[in-house]
Amino acid sequence: MSKTLVILNAKAGTIADLGAERVRAEVDAALTQPGRDVDVLLCEGAKMAEAIRGAAAQKYDTVIVGAGDGTVSYAASVLCGTDITLGVLPLGTMNLLAYDIGLPRDLPGALVALQGAEPMRIDLATLNDRAFHGVSGIGFFSQMALAREQGRKTSGRVFGWFVALGKAVMRSGRLRLDIEVDGKRVSLDAYAALVTNNCFDGADWHRSRLDAGVLEVHVAEERGAFARVKAGADLLVQSWRGNPGIHSFTAERITINAVHRDRAWVATDGEVTRETMPLRYEIRRDALTLLMPPGAVQWQGKHVPESAA
Known part of the structure; x- marks a missing residue:
């Protein structure tokens, strides 16, 4: 049974x-x-x-x-x-x-x-060995999450988003980030970095694959307050890939270190925690069995567990 x-x-x-x-x-x-x-x-x-x-x-x-x-x-x-x-x-x-x-x-x-629904094996990402299913961000993104949490009970969803956007712009500052992507190092002055479990490559924040075995990192280069507002709006309507101030990389392992900072607020799947630097991200292939509805786009590249085959 x-x-x-x-x-x-x-x-x-x-x-x-x-x-x-x-x-x-x-x-x-x-x-x-x-x-x-x-x-x-x-x-x-x-x-x-x-x-x-x-x-x-x-x-x-x-x-x-x-x-x-x-x-x-x-x-x-x-x-x-x-x-x-x-x-x-x-x-x-x-x-x-x-x-x-x-x-x-x-x-x-x-x-x-x-x-x-049927079971499908999917990837999970890890932050310092702790698994998560979606996204993890620092800088502007963590400040957005903190502001949204603080205003959850006092603002409507849309109005609350704009309030949080304003607070995040004011609170987030410049970060000197050293980012190691599969062993290759990049240094940028940025105000945010976002790491995703597989790529959000479909319309309206969808992933076509949950078992492609990659992380994607988006680094928002520091270009002033207006650039932060524009990046936030681009993320909302999913047009950030055309933003010249946002650099994107894919990898299996990503390490992010903020120069002169020992700790940072990190928003991971909506939960904000104080993390010790550096932040080490890895992809764990086929780490979880998830019930997937029959119409899910992810079935197009499906990986079915042997027990369900």
Whole structure:
């Protein structure tokens, strides 16, 4: 008998709107299938992390996380290198991974997509040996994340983004970055660097591959406050590749060091942490099994686990 654990953030807006018991019943009914038991757990904070860590000991073969990118990233780091499959329900603010693989943003639609989902082995990136599924940035990008977090409860989504953009422009300063890309060193005066797990090469912040085995780093050269605003806008509409002040490289290993700085704020999958320099990024190929909906663009270059073949 297969076992699935569904961990839902009890503070998620969808749960607050629909009611905890209604959501629990909908999730249970949608995901329970012949030969598969489903346990649905509503919790928050440390309890969610504890449940994710304890999944292997409880003999679950699948863990589905209904929360934001930070919790999903934590789950990916815990399940990295194991045989446990990760599934995602988009109950957070950005839902980057869920959006990337084409999961509908509404709960009923996402549940239908998960019913037909199949496991795919995907890559994870690591920052100082800690795995993440999406993006990690310093400088301007970390200041944006900090400002968005501070204004989350007081501003609407669009207005809040513009407020955060203004704060990030004022707070972020020049960084002298030494960047080692697969052994080759580049030095730049920059105000930001962003490292991604595989390349966001599709329209509207999508990745065509999650198993290409590469990191991509974008370094925003320091050209003044106006350039920072333009870079932020370019990132929002995904036109940064045409920005002459943004330099992009692909590699399997990337090391970033900020000269004369021992530590820096780093935003990784929406969570901001204080990290010790240098920042060492690596790609881990086929590190995680992810439930992918049948229509996901990533199936075009699919890598199916042997156990699912």
